[in-house]
Amino acid sequence: MFTTLRARLIASYVLIIFVTLAFAAATLPVLLRGYQDQATWARLEDQLELSARAVAGLWRESLSAAELLAQLPEIAAGPGGRLLLLDASGEVLADTAGTLVGQQIPQVTRQRRPGRQYFFGEFRTPLGQRMLYVALPLTPRLAQRTLILAQVAPAGGLRALADLGRRLLVAGAVALALALLLALLLARSISRPLARITQATEEVARGNLDHRLAVEGPDEVRRLAERFNAMAQEVKRSRQAQRDFVANVSHDLKTPLTSIQGFAQALLDGTASGRAARREAAQVICDEAARMNRMVEQLLELARWDAGQITIAQESVDLPQLLRMCQERMGWQAQQKGVELTVEVRPLPPLRGDSDRLMQVLTNLLDNALTYTPAGGSVTLAAAEVKDQAEVEITVTDTGPGIPAEELARIFERFYRVDKARAGRGAGLGLAIVKEIVEAHGGRVWAESSVGLGTRFVVRLPAAQRV
Numbered sequence: 001m002f003t004t005l006r007a008r009l010i011a012s013y014v015l016i017i018f019v020t021l022a023f024a025a026a027t028l029p030v031l032l033r034g035y036q037d038q039a040t041w042a043r044l045e046d047q048l049e050l051s052a053r054a055v056a057g058l059w060r061e062s063l064s065a066a067e068l069l070a071q072l073p074e075i076a077a078g079p080g081g082r083l084l085l086l087d088a089s090g091e092v093l094a095d096t097a098g099t100l101v102g103q104q105i106p107q108v109t110r111q112r113r114p115g116r117q118y119f120f121g122e123f124r125t126p127l128g129q130r131m132l133y134v135a136l137p138l139t140p141r142l143a144q145r146t147l148i149l150a151q152v153a154p155a156g157g158l159r160a161l162a163d164l165g166r167r168l169l170v171a172g173a174v175a176l177a178l179a180l181l182l183a184l185l186l187a188r189s190i191s192r193p194l195a196r197i198t199q200a201t202e203e204v205a206r207g208n209l210d211h212r213l214a215v216e217g218p219d220e221v222r223r224l225a226e227r228f229n230a231m232a233q234e235v236k237r238s239r240q241a242q243r244d245f246v247a248n249v250s251h252d253l254k255t256p257l258t259s260i261q262g263f264a265q266a267l268l269d270g271t272a273s274g275r276a277a278r279r280e281a282a283q284v285i286c287d288e289a290a291r292m293n294r295m296v297e298q299l300l301e302l303a304r305w306d307a308g309q310i311t312i313a314q315e316s317v318d319l320p321q322l323l324r325m326c327q328e329r330m331g332w333q334a335q336q337k338g339v340e341l342t343v344e345v346r347p348l349p350p351l352r353g354d355s356d357r358l359m360q361v362l363t364n365l366l367d368n369a370l371t372y373t374p375a376g377g378s379v380t381l382a383a384a385e386v387k388d389q390a391e392v393e394i395t396v397t398d399t400g401p402g403i404p405a406e407e408l409a410r411i412f413e414r415f416y417r418v419d420k421a422r423a424g425r426g427a428g429l430g431l432a433i434v435k436e437i438v439e440a441h442g443g444r445v446w447a448e449s450s451v452g453l454g455t456r457f458v459v460r461l462p463a464a465q466r467v
Contacts, residue, residue: 013183338375
């Protein structure tokens with residue numbers, strides 16, 4: 001019955017309103033009873049002022065208490081009023097109604113109104129009726145003793161409260177109707193944005209990754225819409241990256257496989273009949289198989305990075321020695337290409353990390369620089385301390401053709417290659433692996449380039465604290 005959020009909100013509002021009205025209905029008679037008593041005492045006090053003056057004007061020594069009250073003008077007692085004369089002990093000596101003579105009213109001497117000489121209180125008649133009174137001690141000049149004049153009235157009964165309760169019931173019904181209308185509007189204002197978000201998630205689930213939410217409404221709904229749009233954009237990018245990944249892997253595997261198949265077929269059908277031809281065919285098959293093996297290893301390594309299966313060692317790294325080792329390892333390749341490879345090292349702070357992984361970063365960057373630097377050019381590997389940021393900066397600078405500005409933001413993407421014509425050189429995974437290793441060390445990597453002047457790769461790593 002209450003399966004939707006809107007229905008549950010309306011039901012909760014109705015329940016809260018009902019409980020509130022029921023509590024008010026239960027407590028209001030108690031509160032109103034006290035208010036009625038206070039109003040009755042105030043009215044009796046005003047009437048008692050007139051009655052006391054009238055009693056003082058009629059006082060005679062020979063009159064009894066009953067005779068005195070009998071001569072009291074009706075206006076003094078007030079409309080429907082009732083007067084009692086009591087002695088100091090609270091015994092009723094006279095009653096204008098004649099029914100309470102002889103009854104003891106002890107409350108007269110127990111409750112005094114603050115700052116006044118009046119007494120006030122309540123008592124019950126022999127028939128159980130609850131009566132309220134206000135009393136005033138009188139000591140006329142001709143009296144032998146102190147008498148107490150009490151103005152009495154019945155307390156408000158359940159009939160008056162019941163009449164008020166009926167009026168309140170009508171008012172409560174009107175308030176409930178208005179509250180229900182407000183609850184409907186409020187529930188609608190809350191459920192409508194959620195319904196739009198639900199519809200948007202269904203659109204994305206159906207594959208419509210271009211669907212976006214309008215950023216409007218309360219702050220919470222706006223933030224939710226913004227995060228949903230960002231999530232949808234990220235899902236779209238991930239889906240596109242997955243498609244690109246499959247396409248690129250298929251393309252990069254197809255080229256070497258085609259070469260292997262072609263030369264293997266040449267060996268089988270005897271097309272490569274001469275010794276030199278067979279050797280050439282075998283060499284091509286070997287090179288293409290090695291290329292495929294390198295690509296598969298890179299793919300497996302990236303998969304392990306994504307799965308969090310690679311652990312970075314935390315050991316002391318001798319960075320100057322690491323740079324010299326890179327120079328020795330890549331020197332032969334630089335010599336073969338006719339490129340000058342130099343290393344510049346300045347005083348460096350301690351560095352902690354994984355030496356093997358950092359060697360992989362440097363050799364990947366150097367291999368990339370040597371690949372795209374023409375003969376006669378130069379590649380420089382340098383390291384220096386960034387003192388104001390407690391970091392070590394490693395740079396690889398070449399004098400190659402440079403990278404267009406619009407390409408710089410994508411060079412660390414998997415399978416992305418700036419020079420599509422040289423796709424056979426690599427799979428476009430080396431820089432992606434570099435980025436994973438550097439970020440695993442708590443660092444960052446980026447590239448700066450000017451077309452026709454060269455490219456500079458920058459690696460920033462946090463320096464270890466000196467002991």
